[in-house]
Amino acid sequence: MGENGNEKAGASSYSDVNDPRAVISRSKFLTGATVGLGGLLGVAIAVPAIGYVLGPSFVSEKWYWTNFGPADSDQFKEGEYQPVVFERGELGELDRRVAFVRRDGAEEFTIISNTCMHLGCPVQFKATNFACPCHGGQYDTEGIRTAGPPNRPLNRFEYKVENGNLYVGRPFATKEVDGKVVMTDQFKLPGSPTTGLLSWLYPTP
Ligand code: FES
Numbered sequence: 001m002g003e004n005g006n007e008k009a010g011a012s013s014y015s016d017v018n019d020p021r022a023v024i025s026r027s028k029f030l031t032g033a034t035v036g037l038g039g040l041l042g043v044a045i046a047v048p049a050i051g052y053v054l055g056p057s058f059v060s061e062k063w064y065w066t067n068f069g070p071a072d073s074d075q076f077k078e079g080e081y082q083p084v085v086f087e088r089g090e091l092g093e094l095d096r097r098v099a100f101v102r103r104d105g106a107e108e109f110t111i112i113s114n115t116c117m118h119l120g121c122p123v124q125f126k127a128t129n130f131a132c133p134c135h136g137g138q139y140d141t142e143g144i145r146t147a148g149p150p151n152r153p154l155n156r157f158e159y160k161v162e163n164g165n166l167y168v169g170r171p172f173a174t175k176e177v178d179g180k181v182v183m184t185d186q187f188k189l190p191g192s193p194t195t196g197l198l199s200w201l202y203p204t205p
Pocket residue numbers: 116117118119120121132133134135136137148149150
């Protein structure tokens with residue numbers, strides 16, 4: 001028998017508040033354990049999801065400038081698109097791309113990617129529009145979608161003219177603003193919207 005005579009009862013209920021074992025009762029322990037476990041599970045689910053959404057924003061793609069040759073070359077005609085096949089980066093022909101180059105001025109160009117913004121098939125330029133052979137996606141001469149399933153204009157490449165040569169860099173997603181194509185500062189995969197609330201939900205790869 002202890003000082004206050006509660007030893008026997010305390011062995012099962014810890015009703016003696018002076019007994020250190022009574023500091024955490026069974027129910028409190030179970031509540032705490034449940035909350036703690038729930039919290040751990042929440043973190044285990046949330047961290048990978050947040051990492052998937054935000055992670056790509058912290059990974060940068062290597063920056064390559066590809067020399068397309070003299071900017072005043074006859075191959076780049078004013079008002080006409082010229083397809084240029086080029087290899088980009090260290091993968092050589094495994095990273096082969098096609099750009100449609102149109103001269104807009106002495107050192108001004110419009111350079112459109114041939115990747116369809118529906119599922120990524122290669123579009124072709126046909127006289128007055130870009131057409132996708134896969135599901136009938138159509139774009140006008142600026143790359144703005146006019147028909148079919150694509151949800152945004154064609155990507156455009158950044159470019160610069162240096163020492164008389166035309167250099168083509170990274171492709172960027174575009175959006176249509178008041179009937180004009182505006183380049184964003186992000187690359188987005190086909191199918192990812194660039195306007196509206198949904199554009200925030202698609203990660204930048
Ligand atoms: S991939 Fe071009 S329309 Fe579907």
